[in-house]
Amino acid sequence: MAHSYTPGLRVAEVTLLRKERRLPIHGEVLVEIGDAVSSDTVVAQTHLPGNVRLINVASKLGLPSEDLPTVMKKSAGDPLAKGEAIAETQGFFGLFRSKVEAPCDGTLESVSTVTGQIIVREPPTPIQIDAYVDGKVVEVFESEGVAVEAVGTFIQGIFGVGGERTGEITMAVETPNTPLDASCLDESMRGKVVVGGSHVTWDGLQKALDVGAAGVVVGGFDDPDLRRLLGKDLGVAITGHEDISTTLILTEGFGEIDMAHGTFDLLKSRAGRKASINGATQIRAGVIRPEIIVPIEEAKLPAGDGATAESTGLEVGSLVRAIREPHFGHLGTVTELPNELQKMESESMVRVLRVRFEDGGEALLPRANVEMIER
Amino acid sequence: MSENGKIKAIVATDCGSTTTKAILIKLVDGEYRLIVRGEAPTTVEAPFEDVTRGVLNAIREVEELSDHTVLDGEVIIHPNEGDRGVDLYLSTSSAGGGLQMMVAGVVKSMTAESAERAALGAGSIVMDVLASNDGRLPHEQIERIRHLRPDMILLSGGIDGGTITHVVELAQIIAAADPRPRLGIGYALPVIYAGNKDAREEVSKLLEGKTALFQVDNLRPVLERENLGPARDKIHDLFMEHVMAQAPGYNKLMGWTDAPIMPTPGAVGSIVETIAKRQGIEVVGVDIGGATTDVFSVFQDTFNRTVSANLGMSYSVSNVLAEAGIENVMRWVPFVLPELGVRNRIKNKMIRPTTVPQALDDLKLEQAIAREALRLAFEQHKSFAVSLKGVQQERTISDAFAQTSSGGTLVNMIDLDLLVGSGGVLSHAPRRQQAAMMLIDGFLPEGVTRLAVDSIFMMPQLGVLAEVHEKAATEVFEKDCLIHLGTLIAPVGTSQEGKPCVKIEATMPDGTVLNEDVRFGEMRVHPLGVGEEVSVKATPSRGFDAGAGPGKVLERKVSGGVVGLMIDARGRPFTLPTDEQARVAKLEKWAETFGAYPAS
Numbered sequence: 018m019a020h021s022y023t024p025g026l027r028v029a030e031v032t033l034l035r036k037e038r039r040l041p042i043h044g045e046v047l048v049e050i051g052d053a054v055s056s057d058t059v060v061a062q063t064h065l066p067g068n069v070r071l072i073n074v075a076s077k078l079g080l081p082s083e084d085l086p087t088v089m090k091k092s093a094g095d096p097l098a099k100g101e102a103i104a105e106t107q108g109f110f111g112l113f114r115s116k117v118e119a120p121c122d123g124t125l126e127s128v129s130t131v132t133g134q135i136i137v138r139e140p141p142t143p144i145q146i147d148a149y150v151d152g153k154v155v156e157v158f159e160s161e162g163v164a165v166e167a168v169g170t171f172i173q174g175i176f177g178v179g180g181e182r183t184g185e186i187t188m189a190v191e192t193p194n195t196p197l198d199a200s201c202l203d204e205s206m207r208g209k210v211v212v213g214g215s216h217v218t219w220d221g222l223q224k225a226l227d228v229g230a231a232g233v234v235v236g237g238f239d240d241p242d243l244r245r246l247l248g249k250d251l252g253v254a255i256t257g258h259e260d261i262s263t264t265l266i267l268t269e270g271f272g273e274i275d276m277a278h279g280t281f282d283l284l285k286s287r288a289g290r291k292a293s294i295n296g297a298t299q300i301r302a303g304v305i306r307p308e309i310i311v312p313i314e315e316a317k318l319p320a321g322d323g324a325t326a327e328s329t330g331l332e333v334g335s336l337v338r339a340i341r342e343p344h345f346g347h348l349g350t351v352t353e354l355p356n357e358l359q360k361m362e363s364e365s366m367v368r369v370l371r372v373r374f375e376d377g378g379e380a381l382l383p384r385a386n387v388e389m390i391e392r
Numbered sequence: 393m394s395e396n397g398k399i400k401a402i403v404a405t406d407c408g409s410t411t412t413k414a415i416l417i418k419l420v421d422g423e424y425r426l427i428v429r430g431e432a433p434t435t436v437e438a439p440f441e442d443v444t445r446g447v448l449n450a451i452r453e454v455e456e457l458s459d460h461t462v463l464d465g466e467v468i469i470h471p472n473e474g475d476r477g478v479d480l481y482l483s484t485s486s487a488g489g490g491l492q493m494m495v496a497g498v499v500k501s502m503t504a505e506s507a508e509r510a511a512l513g514a515g516s517i518v519m520d521v522l523a524s525n526d527g528r529l530p531h532e533q534i535e536r537i538r539h540l541r542p543d544m545i546l547l548s549g550g551i552d553g554g555t556i557t558h559v560v561e562l563a564q565i566i567a568a569a570d571p572r573p574r575l576g577i578g579y580a581l582p583v584i585y586a587g588n589k590d591a592r593e594e595v596s597k598l599l600e601g602k603t604a605l606f607q608v609d610n611l612r613p614v615l616e617r618e619n620l621g622p623a624r625d626k627i628h629d630l631f632m633e634h635v636m637a638q639a640p641g642y643n644k645l646m647g648w649t650d651a652p653i654m655p656t657p658g659a660v661g662s663i664v665e666t667i668a669k670r671q672g673i674e675v676v677g678v679d680i681g682g683a684t685t686d687v688f689s690v691f692q693d694t695f696n697r698t699v700s701a702n703l704g705m706s707y708s709v710s711n712v713l714a715e716a717g718i719e720n721v722m723r724w725v726p727f728v729l730p731e732l733g734v735r736n737r738i739k740n741k742m743i744r745p746t747t748v749p750q751a752l753d754d755l756k757l758e759q760a761i762a763r764e765a766l767r768l769a770f771e772q773h774k775s776f777a778v779s780l781k782g783v784q785q786e787r788t789i790s791d792a793f794a795q796t797s798s799g800g801t802l803v804n805m806i807d808l809d810l811l812v813g814s815g816g817v818l819s820h821a822p823r824r825q826q827a828a829m830m831l832i833d834g835f836l837p838e839g840v841t842r843l844a845v846d847s848i849f850m851m852p853q854l855g856v857l858a859e860v861h862e863k864a865a866t867e868v869f870e871k872d873c874l875i876h877l878g879t880l881i882a883p884v885g886t887s888q889e890g891k892p893c894v895k896i897e898a899t900m901p902d903g904t905v906l907n908e909d910v911r912f913g914e915m916r917v918h919p920l921g922v923g924e925e926v927s928v929k930a931t932p933s934r935g936f937d938a939g940a941g942p943g944k945v946l947e948r949k950v951s952g953g954v955v956g957l958m959i960d961a962r963g964r965p966f967t968l969p970t971d972e973q974a975r976v977a978k979l980e981k982w983a984e985t986f987g988a989y990p991a992s
Binding site: 066068069070071082126127129131132133134136138175176239240241243249250251252253254270271272298300340341342343345361362363364365366367382383385386388 | 530531534535556557560561564565567568570594702707708710711713714715731732735736737738739740741742743744745746747748749750751752753754755820822823990
């Protein structure tokens with residue numbers, strides 16, 4: 018059977034999920050293998066080295082740099098308290114003394130007789146990471162973090178903004194082709210993951226932010242609205258650190274595009290359950306897509322499923338989504354995978370597939386312009 | 393390795409982020425020619441984690457397509473005997489994101505700029521430029537170093553014998569950041585010091601132990617002169633020893649090659665520089681990729697390279713829109729499309745970067761974006777490819793009136809002889825006429841300029857080959873790498889639509905006599921095949937310069953190509969009509985003249 022590899026987004030009803038939670042630098046792991054954790058359990062912590070402050074003591078005291086040691090009251094490595102004298106001149110018979118005080122608590126890191134500068138390092142900043150999903154610790158990376166496993170639903174989006182959040186899933190619309198506007202949202206959605214249909218309007222997103230929704234999951238969003246949300250035109254798809262209180266996840270793309278029925282129905286079946294979501298997207302080597310994870314403690318894994326399940330590739334019968342004009346957003350089934358290159362309307366010579374859309378229509382599409390819907 | 397002689401078969405590979413490409417070159421009837429090209433997925437990442445797997449697969453494809461045996465199992469056969477083995481095996485690499493550096497210098501427009509030039513020339517992506525006067529506070533600079541995690545840092549500053557204070561301050565900042573390299577936990581970050589030699593001891597005290605410190609000659613020993621060679625060579629050595637050595641399988645690959653592995657863009661720069669020197673011409677080369685656009689130029693014997701890190705046709709396509717502005721992209725679209733639709737389409741390309749234009753309108757939109765990406769990348773290049781700043785100049789009375797300063801751009805379009813484009817959107821355009829139009833609109837060449845595209849993107853392999861066998865590299869470059877599009881004549885000056893601009897006279901190879909007045913606002917194309925030459929007389933109208941000087945008659949031989957002899961009488965500086973209907977009509981007319989798109 019003709020077969021080719023095409024990347025796709027994963028939508029799994031029940032699967033084994035593994036999340037690695039690692040510190041940016043070495044620190045202390047607070048849990049052990051086998052521990053049950055909830056999304057907000059702190060699993061590891063560390064201290065980031067503090068910021069440094071450079072102070073030109075020689076210039077402040079009007080001295081040549083090489084004379085710095087004669088006025089220093091502290092040595093490299095000494096702890097400092099804010100306001101404490103670090104250097105002081107002798108003055109004139111003990112009068113008219115000038116001094117330089119520590120600008121903050123910290124440590125004196127170095128003294129340079131070349132530049133006349135000293136470096137004061139502020140106290141370290143504590144960093145904690147949580148488990149992000151309800152599950153069980155299955156591996157400990159010494160001094161770095163842990164791996165948490167959970168069984169549950171996993172849905173990948175195509176693009177998102179905003180970081181990790183948790184909240185109960187709530188459906189704000191009845192069908193996957195209904196836009197999510199302000200009238201669909203209310204105060205009861207505070208702290209929840211709100212699911213919409215084809216599109217979220219600007220007013221709808223504003224309302225979600227106003228009521229304090231944890232997240233919005235929807236088919237599409239308009240680029241000009243994204244620009245309003247971020248305050249700038251997003252040039253490169255590396256997201257997840259935006260300073261917004263509601264995480265936004267698009268399942269289909271930009272514009273008004275019905276959410277895939279399967280995705281919508283699956284989310285609907287999980288309404289009322291707690292979800293962990295992350296809008297972080299990185300479209301470069303080592304792709305990261307946004308995700309919705311719904312741990313289900315009582316769920317049984319289907320046979321053969323595992324966190325490392327590989328894509329089986331594109332085959333006749335595969336369910337695909339067209340991801341470029343002129344059929345953008347349409348879902349269909351692959352009916353043929355011809356080997357020969359074909360000339361498109363643009364005159365590009367490409368490998369193609371034939372697809373039957375849900376409305377019965379058929380088309381020849383470049384293989385590069387479809388995405389598998391993996392299950 | 394000796395050039396004269398016995399090299400009969402060469403294999404060169406380029407290990408890219410996604411694909412490893414291999415080419416086989418052989419000596420045929422006294423000339424070096426490309427025999428075949430093969431490719432295979434790069435195998436740096438799991439599950440293989442060994443770059444040599446992809447190299448062997450690409451070479452095996454070469455073997456299958458050429459009936460030339462290169463491998464004995466997994467060993468490259470040396471030397472060549474008939475249809476077996478090779479005399480040279482070389483490679484370049486940009487796998488794993490290429491070489492990513494930070495550079496630092498005391499004054500942003502002087503030593504920091506020289507350091508940036510050295511890093512770019514060595515084929516690196518420059519993540520950030522630190523300078524004592526860059527407007528950031530020390531803690532912000534420290535935060536930036538920690539955040540970026542470069543592969544290496546190049547520190548410069550001060551002329552030899554000058555003050556050492558500022559460069560030592562920069563060393564303090566690097567030391568305080570306690571930087572960690574991007575690859576290889578537990579190994580020290582390489583820092584190259586190429587500044588004031590008097591500060592070496594102090595820099596050593598600060599950075600020795602905290603980093604892997606290397607000291608080379610000052611890259612700006614005096615204000616009037618750059619000495620980038622030692623820093624550039626050290627970057628190449630460290631790229632091999634530290635960065636590549638961390639990438640899976642590279643230690644093995646380094647044992648196979650007959651010359652050091654070069655970073656891919658460094659190799660492309662090398663071939664552009666070699667061609668310019670060998671032919672004594674001024675050259676601009678561009679490689680427009682999915683994420684970045686590299687521009688290379690040689691003007692006045694000075695080589696420059698810039699990387700526009702976020703201008704590209706897939707991953708960075710949305711950034712082209714952000715930097716150029718929607719109106720600049722839309723001005724090249726030969727039909728009316730609502731802004732919302734354009735914005736959403738471009739974002740959808742960004743989030744699904746591997747898609748290809750199926751519809752003709754989609755192709756036209758993509759080529760409109762490409763024109764802006766090329767324009768922006770070239771603007772950045774022009775502002776960087778400058779004469780040294782801070783140099784005192786002797787002035788005559790007339791100079792004083794002209795008020796020219798040091799640091800002016802070296803890029804003079806009227807002197808440009810050859811413009812070479814490569815990268816998917818140019819090399820794989822369904823019609824070569826489209827590539828020619830994108831190059832013309834993106835770069836706006838002036839006077840007489842030859843245009844070409846790299847047929848299958850083998851400039852990297854030829855670049856590394858140029859380092860060890862210049863003859864083979866240049867012969868293959870001219871005969872097999874370049875697809876000549878033809879010659880463009882573009883008079884400089886402006887006038888009113890329809891007024892006379894230039895008169896073109898020539899006797900074409902088929903005997904037809906060309907004698908035409910080209911009016912302002914028009915484009916013309918005449919067939920002139922690959923390898924054909926013709927003497928052209930171009931008589932510019934008053935106020936125009938066709939390349940011989942304002943109003944002067946230009947007579948010279950021009951060469952043909954797959955598009956032919958092109959006349960661009962749209963004027964320089966170039967503007968498009970502001971009225972939408974007039975603009976669309978113009979774009980359609982020019983595309984029709986070139987035969988760029990199928991008739992609708």
